Amino acid sequence: MFWVFLKLGLTSFGGPVAHLGYFREAFVRRRCWLSDAQYSELVALCQILPGPASSQVGMGIGMSQAGYPGLLAAWLGFTLPSALMLILAAYGLAQVESVWLDGVIAGLKLVAVVVVAQALLGMYRSLVSGTRRLLIMFTAAGSMLLLGAVWSQLLVILLAGLAGRLWLGQQTKTAPHTPLTFRGVSSVHGYIWLAMLVLLLAGLPVLGMIYSDAAWRLMDGLVRAGALVFGGGHVVLPLLQNEVVATGLVQESQFLAGYGLAQAVPGPLFTLASYLGAAFADPAAGLPVALGFGLLATLAIFLPAFLLFVGVLPFWQQLQQRPGMHAALAGINAAVVGLLLAAWWNPVIISAVQGMADIGLLVVLAGLVWRGCPVWLLVLAGAAGGALLTLLA
Template structure:
């Protein structure tokens, strides 16, 4: 790597160690670092980059980081940004899976239940925050409710992709497109040919299931995590229902262990997609252990890298399309519906066992929403309480 790529790695490693609070908070940390402190971007460039990454499937904060690294130091800079931002939480999550699932000790039942209750609170908080931003009009709110009802009535994997596509089509019909801004916008020095190759690779890898991998094989696991990462609109929280379908439904991991890991990932800094590392290390399919965790991480993040490399060289032209933001508005409303359905089933259905659980979740929501307690603080409180009272 070049010296500039190492500098990118160092900056993002520090962010990966300190950026608590989820994807929206990460974008705030990034702006302070790259616009205010380091001055690698202007404010208008950063705002446009965030808009691009919000439109693309995948973890928006990680994609923003990859794009900044790409602009500073080329492909090695994009990889350095991803590794630096992802490494701390990835090590923690894979280590957790190995220690409590493969080490034989197991997670105490009270801690498991505490983590599951945290998952309810975190998902509910995410639904509320996203609904306030994406469901400001009656048509958007109705689209969100319709998507949630469809997903609860027909909880199949293909229905998740269908409602996202339908959201884009409905958004186009709203005739609410916003014209692209004037000025040069965010640009990177990446030729179009490598960009086209990256987009072709993104599409080809999405067709991996056609190769007929054996159920639970390494190829099957890679394909499942790749497809989840390729169609996650809305950020890290939305990957939860997609991975639940990919991992729990075929019996690779129990629902309790899945939700325990999802609760634990709220307590670590960095991208929520490192939850995939926990799943890959803990589940019975694929190589398991460290190899399984690394495999799942590479698979779930690879679509994001390919899309950043593929879209940015063409963005100067795409940004002139007058209907792009209208389609995005529909996708965002559908994503809120996807999260709302996941909140009802399986998150709340498997975690709320009585009135006391409901009261605890409400207390966690008040702590996060009104008192501004960070999610990791709520997680630690519930884990300690579960260990103390029910462990």
Template sequence: MTSSHATASHEQRPTARVGEVFAAFLKLGLTSFGGPTAHLGFFREEFVSKRKWLSESAYADVVALCQFLPGPASSQVGMALGLQRAGSLGLLAAWFAFTLPSAILLVVFALAANSLDSLLGDGWIIGLKAATVAVVAHAVLGMARTLAPDAPRATLAVAAMAIVLLFPSPIVQVAVILAAGMIGLLWLRNSAEAPEPTDFIFARHSRRSALICLAIFVLLLVGLPVAAAIFDNGVLRLIEIFYSSGALVFGGGHVVLPMLETQTVGAGLVEHDAFLAGYAAAQAVPGPLFTFAAYLGMVFQSGPSGLLGA
């Protein structure tokens, strides 16, 4: 990419493409069933294969980074893609458009749960989950052909898959990512092809702004529990529960459920049956599983609950 072309592309990003990002992610927010792994497949098909927003290798780098971070991986990948395409406003547009549909649907489900409980079984949920198997398989095969085309990288990928399947733990996932990175650094340099040029704009955000964001992250992680305990405020308590869940859990949507159950059902804030019903509904709606938080906020036993809680 020439410097003049890069400059022109750079100048077009901040606001001109925000609407495009919002529309693209709203479509996915309305249609992306199947959980975080399926979402990554949808993103690859939409933004790498169809729209050509970024290269296959750049997308793999973003996915690897977001898998390494705590919280909802698919939502973070979406925000990174929005940032790449349209800057900070694009990041917000991607998050809002991808998250809002499922959050609204889960709020509606919470409002109508009593009347729907006797009308609908779980067969439709099972059918949707089965259909996503094909989506996930398609994404895995497509990325495997590009990212593990030779014997050393294919062997490393298979070994990593076997370990995380045999030992399903967030700590193991992080350890496998670190170990694979070290193996690649030490022994796979010669087998790797030259990286494709990318036009990522993360560098626009300075080290200072990154450190400020990190400081805010730590301040909220430490300060919210203290503030909730000191002021005995329901709103602060609710925010603290979900912030700590997002900040401390690695491995994506399903891994957060035990922690959420402990902090809500275990603390007497949500009934056990209501928790299970909401989880089933979260499986059946498109978009990120973490919008389950909107449902839990609706059905809290103590304030805030209802729409404010959501």
């Protein structure tokens, strides 16, 4: 489990929407660990919850295969590469010319366009059969593009579930359905994990006041940001800026540099916290101290996502067993495809395609995918192509 997710952590560029595409390719299409319906239901759950959605999906896949050890292995494998890269960058061991960095980022954004398109096509074929599901999909996509607010994602999923329950009941009565199960999950565990989350959110501010230490305030801010952000990815940026820059824990120039580097490395964007933790440390204290603060910051921002995910799981499983839930999940599955379609257009395509040169490189990358090019080679081709276009511009 760790090795599979480590390879993804080293190659999954493009942000949370692209990560969902990489995960589907790795676990639904290639390894058949779960079906498209099961994967879509897991994605829907993680999009409802606050926190880094793609990381929570990875946790769910790991836990479904090997319980809590699988969850831990999946999270470590997917998170450590970007966390360590950003810690080293904050300490000053990584220096990248801005022209190369801008080009590489541009190329990797185009890779994300292709990866998400491939995932969308596969999920559409599996989950959107019939005119009614197609209508739910397009309604969800249009609603997200028109509303744009993070809270609208939760509203769209809930309304799609209601539409499925009322509108798709006759179409889904005889369809076989096997909900995704998770090892080691129980209602007692769920209450314990959720209670721990409440204690964490309530206790860290108290400890910060008692000890009056900047390190406590940093960890408190990161935990709060990880627990309260809906949508993950770039949405966490203003929360982090308010917690660490406005409070004087990290300089604004350091914060912006870390944000730029976080977009250039694979894996979850939440590992920006790894950079901030290392940047907070005293440079004179040496690399071990920077590494320690960076890893603690990584744990702080991801811990609420873990506690909330495993705390909600048993109740989600109980909800899936209720009569009529299969029809509701059919509507939710169609809506998830619509949400990904909206995200594919904005921000993936809009931020990636800036001119004819980008369109040309995009066609080349699409051709590589059509020829069965492996993901790691696609990533290298996109990064090299983007850097070359930037140098030639």
